[in-house]
Amino acid sequence: MALILSQFDKLPYNIQYPAHAIPRRKMTHRNDEWNATFSGDYLWSNVNFGEAVTETMTPLTWSVIRFTLKDWQFLPGYATVGNIGGTPYLNISIFATLFRAMRRSQADLLRYMEGTLYMKLPAEMEIQLIRLSPRTRLAGLFTAAQVQRKQRRGIGQLESYLAETPDWFQTTQARLDEIYQPADLLTLWQRQIAPHVQKGVWCVLGSATHSADYTLQLRRDLSQNVGPEDANRLIANLSERNDLLASLGLVAGLAKLACGEISRESYLSQYGHRGPHEFELSVPRPAEDPRWLDQELTHFNEHPIDIDDLLAKQQAAFANAWERLQTQYPRQAAAFQKRIHESARRARLREQARSAYIRDRWLIRLFALRAADLLGYPGDEVFFLSLAEILAGLGGEQPAPGLIATRKETYRQFKALPPYPSVIRGRFDPLQWAADPQRRSDIFDAHETPKINTSNLITGSPGSAGQIVGIVRVAFTPEEGQQLRPGEILVTVQTDVSWTLLFPRAGAVITDVGAPLSHAAIVARELGIPAVVGCGDATARLKTGDRVRVDGGRGTVEIFV
Numbered sequence: 001m002a003l004i005l006s007q008f009d010k011l012p013y014n015i016q017y018p019a020h021a022i023p024r025r026k027m028t029h030r031n032d033e034w035n036a037t038f039s040g041d042y043l044w045s046n047v048n049f050g051e052a053v054t055e056t057m058t059p060l061t062w063s064v065i066r067f068t069l070k071d072w073q074f075l076p077g078y079a080t081v082g083n084i085g086g087t088p089y090l091n092i093s094i095f096a097t098l099f100r101a102m103r104r105s106q107a108d109l110l111r112y113m114e115g116t117l118y119m120k121l122p123a124e125m126e127i128q129l130i131r132l133s134p135r136t137r138l139a140g141l142f143t144a145a146q147v148q149r150k151q152r153r154g155i156g157q158l159e160s161y162l163a164e165t166p167d168w169f170q171t172t173q174a175r176l177d178e179i180y181q182p183a184d185l186l187t188l189w190q191r192q193i194a195p196h197v198q199k200g201v202w203c204v205l206g207s208a209t210h211s212a213d214y215t216l217q218l219r220r221d222l223s224q225n226v227g228p229e230d231a232n233r234l235i236a237n238l239s240e241r242n243d244l245l246a247s248l249g250l251v252a253g254l255a256k257l258a259c260g261e262i263s264r265e266s267y268l269s270q271y272g273h274r275g276p277h278e279f280e281l282s283v284p285r286p287a288e289d290p291r292w293l294d295q296e297l298t299h300f301n302e303h304p305i306d307i308d309d310l311l312a313k314q315q316a317a318f319a320n321a322w323e324r325l326q327t328q329y330p331r332q333a334a335a336f337q338k339r340i341h342e343s344a345r346r347a348r349l350r351e352q353a354r355s356a357y358i359r360d361r362w363l364i365r366l367f368a369l370r371a372a373d374l375l376g377y378p379g380d381e382v383f384f385l386s387l388a389e390i391l392a393g394l395g396g397e398q399p400a401p402g403l404i405a406t407r408k409e410t411y412r413q414f415k416a417l418p419p420y421p422s423v424i425r426g427r428f429d430p431l432q433w434a435a436d437p438q439r440r441s442d443i444f445d446a447h448e449t450p451k452i453n454t455s456n457l458i459t460g461s462p463g464s465a466g467q468i469v470g471i472v473r474v475a476f477t478p479e480e481g482q483q484l485r486p487g488e489i490l491v492t493v494q495t496d497v498s499w500t501l502l503f504p505r506a507g508a509v510i511t512d513v514g515a516p517l518s519h520a521a522i523v524a525r526e527l528g529i530p531a532v533v534g535c536g537d538a539t540a541r542l543k544t545g546d547r548v549r550v551d552g553g554r555g556t557v558e559i560f561v
Contacts, residue, residue, distance in 0.1 A: 033059065034410060036082025036089065037428045041446075043096070043127045044082065044089035044424040047534070050494040050513040051520075052279045056086035056415040059407050061281045063386035064364055067194075068201045074098055074147060075140040078130065085430035086414040096127040098144055101137050111216065125423060125443060154199075154206030158353060161203045165356040168196060169363055176370045185371060186394035193367060200357045207353040211346035212517050218339050219516065225332070226325050229465040229553035232516070233321040234336075236314060236464070236525035238344045246351035247523050248307075250274050251500050255307045257293075258300050264293060273359045276478050276498035281365045282383040296501060303486055305504035307527075314528035317465075347522070384408055419476070419493045420444075422513045422536065442512065442536030458538055462555040463514065463521035463531030470507045472546040474539055478502065489550060491542050495520040503527055508550040510538045510557055524552075532557055 037044065046053075053061070062083050073080055075094045082089050092113070099109045132140065172192055179185045215235055222231035239245045244252055250271050256262045272287025286292040326333045368390060372382035375393050382390065384407040389399050417434045419441070426446025433439055440452060473488040475481040478498045484490055490506040492499070494513035500523050503509065507529070511520050514533030524531035530552030532538075538557065542548065549558040 033062075033407075034083060034085060034414070035428070035430075036079070036084055036091075037424065037426065039079075039082065040130075041128050041426050042091050042093040042130070043125065044084060044428075045092050045422060046084075046087055046089045046420070047422050047513050047515065047518075048090055049081070049088040050422060051496055051518055053088050054494060054496050055277050055280055056411060057083070057088065057280065058282045058380075058383040058411060059386055060368060060383045060390070061279065062086075062088070063388065064281065064361075067387050068197060071150065072147060072201075072205065074144045075130070075132075076136065076143055084424065084428060085417065085420060086411060087420055089424065093128050093130055097130045097132065098140055100129065101132075101141055102144075125425060125445065128425065150202050151206035151209055154202030154204070155210050157199060158203045158207055158349060161199055162349075162352055162356055165196075165200070165359055169359050172196075172363055173366060176366055179370065180374070182371075182374045182394040182396075185367070185374060186391060189367060189391065189394075193363065197360050197364065200353075200360045204353045204357045207346070207350040211343075211350040214339075214346055215343045215517060218343050221339075222325075222336070225329055226321065228462055230321040230324060232462060232465045232525060232553065233317050234325070234340055235343060236528075237318040238347045238522070238526060239311065240344075240348075243348055245348060245522070245526055246355040247497050247500055247519060248526060249355075250497055251504060252307050254296055254300050254501065255305070258297060258304070268293065273362045274355065274497050276496070278358050278496060278498070279361060281361065281368060282380055285362050285365070299482055299501070303505050305486075307504060310504055310527045310529075314526060317528055384411070419512070419539075440537065441540040453537065453541070456559040456561060458510075458532075458535050458541060458557040458559070460510070460532040460535035460538070460555050460557070461515050461521075462553055463509070463511075463516060463518075463533040464524035464529055465553040466508070466528070466530030467549065467551050467553070468508050468530050469547070469549045472510075472542050472544055472548055474542060474544050476539070489548060491538050493539055494518075495523075503529060508532075508552065510535060510542070510550065512536055512538050 053065075057065075065081065065088055066079075069081055075098065078091065078094055080091055080094060082091060095113070096109055099106075172188070175188060175192075176185075179188060219231050219235050222234055226234070239248060253262065253267050253271050257264065257267045268287045273285050275286040275292065277283040278285070322337075325336060329336075368382050371377075371390050371394060375382075375390075377385075381404050384404045385393070385399060393399070414430060417430055420428075420430060420433070421440065421442055421444040423443045425444065428444055428446065433444060438452070468489070470487060470489045472491050473481075473484045474491045475484065476493060478501070481490065481492070481499065481502045484502055484505050486505045487507040488505075489508045489510060490499075490502060491510045492512075494511055495509075496519065499520070503523055504527060509520055509524050509529060509531040511518075511531075511533045512535055514520050516533070518533055521531055521533050530550050532550055532552055532555050535557065542557075542559070547560040549560070551557075
């Protein structure tokens with residue numbers, strides 16, 4: 001360890017330190033709540049969180065993220081996740097600093113970012129390192145090791161977590177309805193809800209890393225032998241006959257409901273916790289809104305798609321790619337087959353863990369609504385309190401006068417802004433950025449103005465192999481996405497599980513945010529739909545009606561003028 005620390009400042013790295021020391025001071029209330037870029041000159045990215053948190057967070061949602069990730073801290077004194085204008089961002093400078101401390105190369109860092117953070121760093125961006133004392137460096141290495149141990153423990157607890165969560169949810173939901181005293185609700189949180197949610201978080205974090213690390217290494221090894229397109233085909237085919245990928249459950253279940261194979265009650269029981277903006281606690285879940293399922297059934301019947309046919313075509317593409325591998329590399333085929341099956345198993349567990357955790361978040365929403373009833377908060381006011389303030393209220397304390405109104409106004413301002421850049425360096429003012437007609441939508445650098453790309457080629461990451469020429473449909477919300485016509489190319493900022501309902505209609509998918517193991521790429525591969533993800537500025541450079549050529553294997557989009 002001493003050797004690592006002694007070599008820390010001697011390692012070659014394409015990374016810069018800030019020109020001045022960053023004072024370690026407590027941020028003001030407003031900065032702490034709404035703008036983490038005021039805390040120092042760091043590099044931030046929302047690529048990982050962008051697929052989970054798809055709209056501006058209410059204060060309660062942000063405070064629950066902080067609560068659940070309070071131990072997901074890699075560097076003492078530095079928050080791994082920050083709130084920038086109501087959007088969660090990862091502090092990439094923390095990861096870069098620790099990788100350097102561990103004498104890991106920049107290539108290792110970039111692979112980690114792609115696998116765990118779901119992002120590829122733009123070539124023109126530099127990563128600001130954090131200057132640390134030897135003691136803080138040492139503490140950071142030990143803290144990072146503790147995080148890894150907790151993630152491994154989460155993997156070990158995953159089976160029990162998946163088995164117990166459905167019954168736990170029903171039991172706890174029923175208990176909420178039986179509580180009439182604030183003190184009893186506080187006790188339920190402390191003894192039942194908080195421990196289960198914390199367990200779920202580590203199962204999700206552990207399974208994500210467990211799957212991503214394994215699959216990315218497999219993808220690299222396959223690419224060296226059969227090329228990137230067949231490699232992408234071979235890491236697809238994640239579903240099994242009796243074990244469908246959880247992200248496909250929403251759309252596959254809808255198809256079964258439409259043809260009478262399952263009932264409404266069965267559909268909502270299995271999938272009613274999944275839907276648009278499922279990380280945002282102020283948004284009702286589909287099971288809470290009877291109109292949601294009727295609307296989705298109407299849309300499905302207007303554009304009926306044979307999901308089984310799409311899956312069969314993808315499975316045929318997988319079989320052809322596998323046959324080519326067997327023919328070219330017969331001695332390696334058995335080993336690759338074992339690894340491919342293991343990769344699929346880990347991916348299914350990862351998706352199951354996330355689905356179970358979304359059910360946990362629904363329970364937190366129901367807890368907040370029950371607290372609002374007991375404490376007398378009308379409408380949506382409870383979502384503009386923090387979790388700590390709700391718990392304090394259950395203990396008899398009152399929030400400061402005017403606090404909710406002030407937060408509502410700030411939230412309203414940020415919610416009206418366009419999606420922020422996925423990569424931010426330095427101090428960022430969302431309102432000032434949005435007012436700039438020359439702004440870039442993919443990256444922001446407070447130290448220099450990145451050049452605007454005016455070419456006819458958009459480059460991202462290969463998400464799902466295949467080529468298609470078609471007409472673009474730009475949509476920023478799932479509701480806008482309902483205008484998508486069969487065969488059109490869906491272009492959006494990022495996707496969560498609710499967008500899955502649109503994928504079968506799409507000829508291809510293009511996203512600003514994402515990487516090969518992000519939601520859009522995984523689901524597109526399962527359905528055999530070409531996809532280019534992580535383009536950065538596709539929604540800014542494309543408009544509905546544009547004609548483009550999508551090459552999902554190469555990760556390119558060519559605009560026809």
